[in-house]
Amino acid sequence: MPSSHDWINKPLGVVEAMFAQSNSNPEWEAKVLEYFKGQLKEKESHSWVPSLNDVPLHYLKPNSLVKFRCLVQDMFDPEFYMGVYETVDPSTKANVLRCGKYKDVTECGVDLNSRNTVTAERQTFYCVPIPGESPWAKESYGCSSQARVVPSTSYVPSRQKRSYEEDDDMDTQPQKQREPHTEPHGNGDSKRQETEAPSSQTTAPSDCSSHLDLNFPLPGERGPACLVKVYEGLDSFKLNDTLEIYGILSVNPVLTVLGEEKDPSLLLLNPTESMETPEEQRAHDPPASLVPRLHMLYARPLQHNNPLLPSAPTEDQSAFVSSFLVEMASVRAELLAYLTHVLLGDGLAAEYLLLHLISNVYTRRDVLPLGKFTLNLSGCPLNSYTERLYQIVQQLVPCSYRLSMSLHTMNSMRLVPKKDYVANRLVSGALQLARNTSLFLDETQLEQGQLDSSGVRNITALGNLISWQKVDYDFSYHQMEFPCNINVLVTSEGRSLLPSDCQVPLQPQVTPPNMEEYLTTIHMAQFTSQINKFRVYLSLARTLDYSISDEVTKAVEDDFVDMRKDDPQSVTAEDLHRMLVVARLLSLSLGQTTLSRDGWMRAKHIDMLRRSRTEQQKSLNGNEP
């Protein structure tokens, strides 16, 4: 039974015991980390740890071990704290050494003059739940958790006395509640679903958070933000990393009190306090009930955010991969058929969409990102078709966001994160996304009109994102470049005004009289198990290795030279770039980790088809550039 684990319920006790044993030998710190790492390595053990993502904060015991799946949104300045301090027991007058690590607040009676005080350094990261996480991913994570949570109001006395059945009830309750959500994926109001998704329990804390800006990158996001105190390996973390953090939860009310007690007029006059403006106070010391503190013991970088895949790169993952590889081709065919239906019978567009969904920036050569594959689906039917399309994409990928490029949003929305020097924090923008997030740009929403300067900046930022896979964060005195890895899909009527790696004009084969109904039926027709297979497929195909043999290299080179021979204007270096990416993705989509001659010919073939289609479009419209 997981409930018997002290290391989950009272991790501080474990830490303190180790500290006491150590006799101030500094090695104890490493020992603590090793211990927790070891505990978490045990099979299944990590699923016993309750997760901040799906358990509401007031259900969690303070000072217990919790995990949090999150994105590092901001990094605050390092702070010095009392690593070891001495307290004086008022009754016995005896001095006791205490450990201040993994805690926000010291015990009473600190002897500030003690020579034994050790000052140490730690850093605070502001972490938010992974932006744009799809509802299905959240649910799936929630279901897989085996952690038992009890309403915290009763956590002190009756934990052990509770009958087993009751306990069990508590556990299954949330799952039952969720069940209605899991099924009706296409029942027409998945918009509502999206906002409700983080399970009905979490609404309580997020409601009161409305007056406090939790700085989520995307509007309408919910969930807890967290201040993570990091003690080790500060340099290994980067902004926008996605991590699963195991740490000690601290929601000491003192933290809140300290923050609230300040009278703003007092702040103005008070020289010490003036180090921090009220805004800064609010950003850096929000009430712990809304933004809990988490003292990191162990962090696991998330390679992907798909709950259906084994998370750690262990043996069972490779076993999983090899077992799935067998199925790969068949799943691909099914997915292709599904996407073809969704794209109104256009098989070529479906092929490209599939390639787009598994694309991934796998490396960078100086400034050039390799492997990105921005797709522009032009000729999309109007009237909420794109919205439906997005919902379908959202069902397939773990993280996604639809940016409706209306004139108003482009002019008013903040896409690029900006440093707010008054509050001393990085104000998030919609382009601060985790790796491999699908960004769905809906250009069909764009109407004629004037873009103001912020609109132009936003468009430029999108252009930069697409061509260089980087976002220039605005630090007001200078800009800082943050590389990213975001799959951008642009839907538009004509050719998009944004650059793209590849444009596919949609050629609907069927024209259903009622688009809504048509798409809903397609969607309904898929079983959850089927969809789950697609999800695994898409995430897995992205992670496969890939290489090109010398022989094929030669063939590709010859091919290129031949193509140029016929008509040098028609094939440029750019085209070769694209075809190489297409060939790569095509091979990966079939589960092949090397490029074969066939694969290359296929890539060439579909690219030819696509090009002839664009040319057709050009001659049809005549005036298109």
Place this chain on the structure above:
Amino acid sequence: MSSPTSTPGRRKRNRDDIPATPKSTAKGSDDGLVSPPSQRRRGQDSSNGDLPAMPTSPGTDIASPAVHDTSLFSSPPQLYSLEVDMSSPLMYGTPSSRVEGTPRSGVGGTPARQRPDLGSIRKAPQVDLHSDADGAVASEQALGQKLVIWGTDVNVGTCKEKFQRFLQRFIDPASNEDENAGLDLNEPLYMQKLEEISVVGEPVLNVNCSHVQSFDADLYRQLISYPQEVIPTFDMAVNELFFERFPDSILEHQIQVRPYNALKTRNMRSLNPEDIDQMITISGMVIRTSQLIPEMQEAFFQCQVCAFFTRVEVDRGRIAEPAVCRNCNTIHSLALIHNRSAFSDKQMIKVQESPDDMPAGQTPHTTIVYAHNDLVDKVQPGDRINITGELLPLFPPNITMVIMAKQFYFCFIRPEDISPKSKVFVPMCSCIYRAVPMRENPRQSNVKSVYKTHIDVIHFRKTDEKRLHGLDEDSDQKLFTEERVQILKELASKPDVYDRLSSALAPSIYEHEDIKKGILLQLFGGTRKDFSQTGRGNFRAEVNILLCGDPGTSKSQLLQYVFNLVPRGQYTSGKGSSAVGLTAYVMKDPETKQLVLQTGALVLSDNGICCIDEFDKMSDSTRSVLHEVMEQQTLSIAKAGIICQLNARTSVLAAANPVESQWNPKKTTIENIQLPHTLLSRFDLIFLMLDPQDEAYDRRLAHHLVALYYQSEEQIEEEFLDMAVLKDYIAYARTYINPRLNEEASQALIEAYVDMRKIGSGRGMVSAYPRQLESLIRLAEAHAKVRFSDKVETIDVEEAKRLHREALKQSATDPRTGFVDISILTTGMSATARKRKEEVARALKKMIQSKGKTPAMKYQQLFDDLRGQSEAAITKDMFEEALRALADEDYLTVTGKTVRLL
């Protein structure tokens, strides 16, 4: 630490001998931890007996004969003149060291000024290292040698002597700091500075710590480790020296020493707990400054009963409130009179890590800095600065509040409660102004365990000021480790270093070897030459390059690469930049109403490269600002009351698309890109990036691209140089290598130039101008830099010639003749075109003459006639040009649609 009350008689700071009530003070609080009885005589030992008594600062103490009463211990009055604290550096420059009645001149006559920048001056006692009973009987001299300030190994006497010796003897003949301009380098540097102080009257002595280090490493170590103790000692030393030398000079206050450039310069990221209380120099960018904060230095208390008043010095932000009036012995009768208290200026400044020394993918750190007195308002947001200061920890304010609430009504704290080392910071101003009682919070029995840290500034040094106005550029000299230099030199000694480097440049971009070589030379730049004596000013050392060609030939990628490679690169797009954005603009600060000059991309990339994409899409007015930048390397601004000339020694790397979006091989460069030739001629190299359309090229290209996709990271690294190495290589060459032409090379250059002119003159064309010769020189110098050679040799000239010719061949080829014609670039028209124009005009004249006496002709008819007559096709443009040429000859006039003969 034990309670200070346990050491009576330690301090005595005035000559009042009013009977004392034993009572603790802020001063005494830190005493007595270890001091043995022998300590009490320390005053006599450590000070030189003839130190003049300290005067009071005028206007503070005159009306108060009996004010100085904070330490009321019963030390015998006869000791007072040689009292411990008088000579202790720790007392020096604080109000308590003032003693009335000395005439104003000399050390004594000049008021000392508090040094809040040293923050919590640790008024620690000196400790006899071998403290035992013998100490008392030891001779003064011997004892003096042994005494150190408690907690340190600093002996005041020795330290002072050492510093005076340093000031008197230090000579730095190799100095090239601009601050030392005008000083005789072979004379003791700091003595000259003192002389300057006596003339100028600004009592601040900036001391370069590296000078101290080279002179006396031990002193330097002490300075770094115990700045709070050592700097006051320095102050004392310098004042003694100064007034000895210039006894008559009158200064506003005593000279303060401001050390800077502590070698422990570090970036903010590497600050760690060990640095607390040490002197450090960090660099960063100011992001926010607070308003001025008055900080109380001395509190003034008056007795409500008998109007007796007393002053209490603020110690580490705390005021020890006298509980009992000494005059009438009433308890708790003293009230603070805040408008008679003394305040000093203080400003909070937030400094952010400069973007250059930040690891990728992390956000910059910020640090809080306090500036005091005249350092207030010295910097503004956006400035890049080097700060020398000490890192101090602050406990969370809450902790002090807890104590306050327990003990006092206000926040006056008895020193027993807090030991001196804890550096508790009490927010006293608010209490003084507003007297808000602190609520005690019953829940708050625990405290947050986090310290807040800040840095007290001792010295600011702006790093970008020089960049804008000054001449030398070694402020940002990068320091290279020995090994790194070795690696770079090794690389330089390879014969194919030039090719290696150029192929390492933007490896993802295929071929264009010559263009890469050109850009490589641009990165290195020529040697800066100064002809200002002969009236020509500075000679441009920067190489400007224009890339033009078909869209999609990775021009932008090349620009992006260069922008990422150089430390001071700027990237702009022609479409998106205005003239103002490129140069500079004047802005009115909304708060201060002050005019502020905001610099644009060109100025920001001073000593760097400004990459301008979409050069052709730039508006004409924007482009016109480039004229000055690209030749004179300066930017003149005259607007809104600011007239100045900024340095913009930037290389321009521009990319332009042809007008017809596709390069028309039948047209000249000028016609293809439609740029004013005045601007074009300022580019040293103009490269065409065209699709060569040739099979071998295609094959290589395909190979390159495919390799890009399948080669692993390691393979790539094997093949190419690391970007970091390349960066260092360039930085090293730019700072340390200044090649000069040798005899042979100058001969070669002359020949090359003459040859270039000859080629043209043979066909009646001029193919080279002096500007091209200058370009050649620059390129040759840059090539010598690539080789790490101090001499420009013939091979450099050869390569420069070759590159120049290649570039010319591509861009200045007359499409009609196929010959290189530099006049395309200088006049915008090739010689054949000019010849052609003349021919048409002649033909037209002939035709009109043949028509006989017709004073007026129809325009259209004339045009048709001419076309009929001529063999070659004549366009309307050509016809009009011919008419204009004839009109210039005063042969005819064109009015509307008629042509009249004159």
